[in-house]
Amino acid sequence: MTETIDWTPKARAILGAATELFYAHGIHAVGVEAVAERAGVTKKTLYDRFGSKERLVVAYLTERDRQWRVYLEERLAAAGDDPAARLAVIFDAAADWTAERGGKGCVMINAHAEISDPAHPAYPVIVGQKRWMLELFRVIADDAGAEDPAAVAGDLMLLHEGTLVTAGMGVIMDPFAAGRIAALARLARA
DSSP, rough: OOOSOOOOOHHHHHHHHHHHHHHHHTTTTTTTTHHHHTTTSSSHHHHHHHSSSHHHHHHHHHHHHOOOOOOOOHHHHHHHHOOHHHHHHHHHHHHHHHHHHHHHHHHHHHHHHOOOOOOOOOSHHHHHHHHHHHHHHHHHHHHHHOSHHHHHHHHHHHHHHHHHHTTTTTSSSSHHHHHHHHHHHHHHOO
C-alpha cells in the first residue's frame, strides 16, 4: 500500500462519513462498517482507499486541522498586525467555527481523550495542531512586546483550550467571550 491516499470520489465520501460519525460519536465507538455504510461503499472499498481505520483517523484529523488553519488564517489576515486584534480574532473564530460545525468540542481534544498513546499514528497530528496554536500565541505575545513570550503564550493557550472544553457545557455563559476578555487582559499585562 502506498503512503499517499488516492482521493477518488469514494475516498472523499468515506472521509466525509468518517468526519461526521467520528465527531458525533467518537473515534473508538464508530467501526469501519458504519463508516462504509454511511459513505455508501463496501468495507473492501474503505480498506482499498485507506488501508486501515488508523489511517482513516489520521486523514480525518489531518483534514480537520487543515480546515481550521485555513479558517483561522483568513481571519488573522483580516485582523491586521495589532496583537490584541489578532488574539481576539482567535476566540471569535473558535466561536464561529463551533457554531457552524457543532458544539461537541474541539476535534483534537476529543481525539486526545481517545488516543493518548504517542505511538499511535494520529498522535502527532493531535499534538502538532496544539503546538501550532501555542506557537501562534507565542508570536502574538512577542509582537505585543511581552517580556516572556513563551510564558504568556502558555497562559493564552490554557485560556483558549479551557474555553474550547467549556463551550457547549452550559456552565459559563458565552465562554468564547469570557475567554477572549481574559486572554486580552493577560496580553495587556505582558
